Amino acid sequence: MTPKHEIDDDSYFVSKSQKKRDMDALQDLGKKLTELGSGSLKKVPMSDSLREALAEMARITSNGARARQLQYIGRLMRNEEVEPIHRALEAIAGKSNVEIAKMHRLERLRERFLEDESMLTEIGNLYPAADLHRMRQLRRNAIKERAENKPPKAYRELFQILREFEEVGARTEHPHHNSEDDGHHGRHHGGPADE
Missing domain, CATH: 1.10.60.30 (PSPTO4464-like domains)
Structure with missing residues (x-):
């Protein structure tokens, strides 16, 4: 019979690695948004704070500052409704x-x-x-x-x-x-x- 603490350890690591995957997925989604032109971005539903962060990203030229801004966008993505964003990106790509x-x-x-x-x-x-x-x-x-x-x-x-x-x-x-x-x-x- 498997000791109880081993089961708990497994579920802890699964949830931890799942959270990491979720965070990476949000970061990737944010990166995709930074690659869109302003016309396409208007078609994507998002919060004003994320929209402002993306507009700021377009103005940044320094690589270091862009990397920091991308991390910030990734954090903002945690509060976004990602499903409508995915749908809008699919529609843009499909068109x-x-x-x-x-x-x-x-x-x-x-x-x-x-x-x-x-x-x-x-x-x-x-x-x-x-x-x-x-x-x-x-x-x-x-x-x-x-x-x-x-x-x-x-x-x-x-x-x-x-x-x-x-x-x-x-x-x-x-x-x-x-x-x-x-x-x-x-x-x-x-x-x-x-x-």
């Missing part, structure tokens, strides 16, 4: 991941279009308001820029147009309803980039 995935998808679409002009049909289906004549012209210019090692002006503009139409599509449940207005929006790109 960021969605944006990155969207950019990669548009970049792949642009590359496929440069390799194969028949992709214009797919672009027309995806973005009914797209000015296909303008897209074809930009494709020719982008290929010429690449061949002549010129700055990728048309190449970038292609991406901008695709991104604009993607955003219009995301804002309107049925993009066809606004296709006429959006068509004008697409046509304003016809300008000095035709070199």
Whole structure:
């Protein structure tokens, strides 16, 4: 039979190491908050004292002072409701991941279009308001820029147009309803980039 004092010692060490893990987790959470930009921080629910400490951290440049401030933020974290903070950070990270995935998808679409002009049909289906004549012209210019090692002006503009139409599509449940207005929006790109 196990002596009673051994059980108590075990539970003491478990609770002590658990407290250490909890403190480290709070410190890590505080560190994540210090890495956010001011716009993202506004979306995170927290006490005024923590918000002020994070604002102060952004102004500190000395490494020693930053380390002390981070410890202070870690102590403040003990009084915070961490669940809403976790949820806000997940939402910010999720939005960021969605944006990155969207950019990669548009970049792949642009590359496929440069390799194969028949992709214009797919672009027309995806973005009914797209000015296909303008897209074809930009494709020719982008290929010429690449061949002549010129700055990728048309190449970038292609991406901008695709991104604009993607955003219009995301804002309107049925993009066809606004296709006429959006068509004008697409046509304003016809300008000095035709070199």
